[in-house]
Amino acid sequence: MTTPVWKLLxxxxxxxxxxxxxxxxDGKQESCLVTAEEYLAWLAEGNTPLPAE
Amino acid sequence: MTMIIDGTSGTTLAAQFDxxxxxxxxxxxxxxxxxxxxxxxxxxxxxxNSAYTLDRWKCYQITASxxxxxxxxxxxxxxxxxxxxxxxxxxxxxxxLSAYSVSxxxxxxxxxxxxxxxxxxxxxxxxxxxxxxxxxLAYSSLTGTFGGSIFNSAGNRxxxxxxTISSANTWTQISVTIAGDTSGTWLTNNGTGIQVCFGLxxxxxxxxxxxxxxxxxxxxxxxxxxxxxxxxxxxxxxxxQLEKGSTxxxxxxxxxxxxxxxxxxxxPAFSGAGQIGGGGNAVNGSTAYTTVTFPVITRxxxxxxxxxxxxxxxxxxxxxxxxxxxxxxxxxNFSTSSALVNSVISSGITGGQVITMxxxxxxxxxxxxxxx
Numbered sequence: 001m002t003t004p005v006w007k008l009l010x011x012x013x014x015x016x017x018x019x020x021x022x023x024x025x026d027g028k029q030e031s032c033l034v035t036a037e038e039y040l041a042w043l044a045e046g047n048t049p050l051p052a053e
Numbered sequence: 054m055t056m057i058i059d060g061t062s063g064t065t066l067a068a069q070f071d072x073x074x075x076x077x078x079x080x081x082x083x084x085x086x087x088x089x090x091x092x093x094x095x096x097x098x099x100x101x102n103s104a105y106t107l108d109r110w111k112c113y114q115i116t117a118s119x120x121x122x123x124x125x126x127x128x129x130x131x132x133x134x135x136x137x138x139x140x141x142x143x144x145x146x147x148x149x150l151s152a153y154s155v156s157x158x159x160x161x162x163x164x165x166x167x168x169x170x171x172x173x174x175x176x177x178x179x180x181x182x183x184x185x186x187x188x189x190l191a192y193s194s195l196t197g198t199f200g201g202s203i204f205n206s207a208g209n210r211x212x213x214x215x216x217t218i219s220s221a222n223t224w225t226q227i228s229v230t231i232a233g234d235t236s237g238t239w240l241t242n243n244g245t246g247i248q249v250c251f252g253l254x255x256x257x258x259x260x261x262x263x264x265x266x267x268x269x270x271x272x273x274x275x276x277x278x279x280x281x282x283x284x285x286x287x288x289x290x291x292x293x294q295l296e297k298g299s300t301x302x303x304x305x306x307x308x309x310x311x312x313x314x315x316x317x318x319x320x321p322a323f324s325g326a327g328q329i330g331g332g333g334n335a336v337n338g339s340t341a342y343t344t345v346t347f348p349v350i351t352r353x354x355x356x357x358x359x360x361x362x363x364x365x366x367x368x369x370x371x372x373x374x375x376x377x378x379x380x381x382x383x384x385x386n387f388s389t390s391s392a393l394v395n396s397v398i399s400s401g402i403t404g405g406q407v408i409t410m411x412x413x414x415x416x417x418x419x420x421x422x423x424x425x
Contacts, residue, residue: 009383014342014393021383027364031383032357036422039357 001025006039007050020049080305081167082249083315084108085189085293087143090124091322091419092359097123099150105424106163107145108316113162119281120161120253121148132192135224136291139190140304144291147253152284160272161253161281163290166206166425168352169246175233175297177205177247182233187249188301191216192224192289195280199288200252200263200273203231206245208270210237215263215274224289228301234266243352245425249295253288254279314349321347321355322419323412329366330394333408341368341396341408347420351389356422358384358392365416369409370402376411377401384420392420 006020009031020039021031032039043049089108099121100112106122114120125143127133136144147163155161175183191199196218204211212234216227240246252273261267263274280288292304307315323329323345333343360366360382367376379396386393396410412418 009395012336012385015385017385019383019385019395021381023363023381027362028359029363029382030357030359030421031385032421033385033387036356038421 005047005050006042008052010052078171079296079302080294081171082165082293082295084110084312086141086304087124087145087291088309089313089316091316091320091324093124094417095124097121097126108320109165110145111164111166111424113160113164115159115161116153118150119153120150122146122163130192130289131222132224136190139224139292140306141190141291144289147280147288149281149283149286151281153281155254155256155279155281157256157258160255160259162250162272163253164248164250166245167247167249167295168425169240169242169244172239172246173241177234177239178237180235182235183297184230184232184299185295185297186228186230186299186301187295188226188228189293190224190291191218191227192222193218193280194221194285194287195278195283196221197278198276200277202250202252202272204248204250204270205237205239206248207238209268210234210266211269211271212266213261213263213271213274215277230299236266249293251290252277254281317348318350318352319424320419321349321351321423322417324417325412326414326416327412328409329412329418330410333410335370335402335404335406335408337404338400338402339398341402343368343394343396343408343410344391345394345410346391351423352425353423354387354389355392355420356387358394358418358420361415361417365413366396366418367411367413368396368398368402369411370406372406373401387420
């Protein structure tokens with residue numbers, strides 16, 4: 001299964017840390033803080049998130 | 054334990070009643086009987102390096118896709134009656150996906166990091182370090198001398214141990230007694246105290262002399278079995294117990310609810326039909342926030358959340374007659390007790406309305422980042 005690209009979600013006034021989100025082909029959805037280890041590891045591989053809409 | 058009642062001495066309790074390991078949190082391993090698999094619900098997975106599989110059980114595979122893991126793929130494996138008779142309905146099954154020759158810096162493991170606060174009484178790293186005994190039921194399609202290791206969070210103190218499985222496809226009871234480490238740093242806070250590791254193959258950098266402490270990270274002893282070296286080879290394990298003392302005692306069979314609570318300190322999760330959160334509000338016509346409260350206080354605040362499918366989750370709203378299925382679900386504002394879930398739907402609500410969140414029969418939601 002191809003690893004989906006993280007997408008930045010709009011940061012709301014209630015959020016102190018921005019959140020990223022992605023959806024897998026099987027429908028699984030993940031979200032995490034931009035400070036989360038898994039996201040930072042993904043960035044370290046040279047990946048870039050999709051912008052917030 | 055022996056209880057003697059006579060007319061002279063009255064009541065005398067002897068033997069294990071005096072054992073250091075008899076009472077309280079005897080088994081420092083959580084989900085040692087492999088009962089809980091909240092993430093994967095019994096599905097086979099090929100874990101990424103450093104990924105969790107069954108609750109509390111983490112896997113390392115330095116080169117990807119060398120083994121898969123599944124909770125109890127069959128309840129009728131050859132010799133299953135031995136396992137069932139020992140009291141274990143579930144097990145963790147690791148299966149090699151190729152015939153892979155490990156390189157010097159490779160290692161492949163199934164391991165459990167034990168939180169430091171749960172091993173503080175062992176006084177490791179001091180002159181008063183307590184002896185522990187690791188016991189488990191193991192099973193493999195291979196035979197020979199297998200290996201594992203106990204090590205600290207920094208990976209600069211380790212004790213590689215060996216054990217023998219003489220008969221293929223036969224559950225074998227194993228017991229290993231380890232003198233506590235009087236050196237090194239062993240965390241006693243909410244970080245990793247002790248790693249209990251079962252090796253599935255390790256290169257020369259990570260193998261060392263068996264049954265002695267070393268000032269480096271060894272995953273398993275020299276010349277022990279590499280499960281990942283044989284395509285289709287299996288390694289099954291259950292009934293894992295780490296206890297204080299020099300004797301393996303009976304498995305600490307904790308009640309289901311208690312064991313689940315222990316797991317949820319590291320992986321708060323909700324599954325199946327039912328109310329998940331309340332006290333929410335609609336932000337606009339298609340977005341709602343709901344507070345989800347965790348079953349137990351987590352080790353640390355989560356940093357992420359996973360749902361198996363957004364469509365398995367619905368929001369309910371006063372004045373709206375039917376629940377509305379979500380199209381995306383995310384979470385933020387994490388604490389050790391709750392999170393804010395952001396649900397997006399196509400339409401049907403109005404900003405300011407009170408919202409609740411419900412899971413359908415197939416719903417699975419869990420919060421990540423609390424594991425060690």
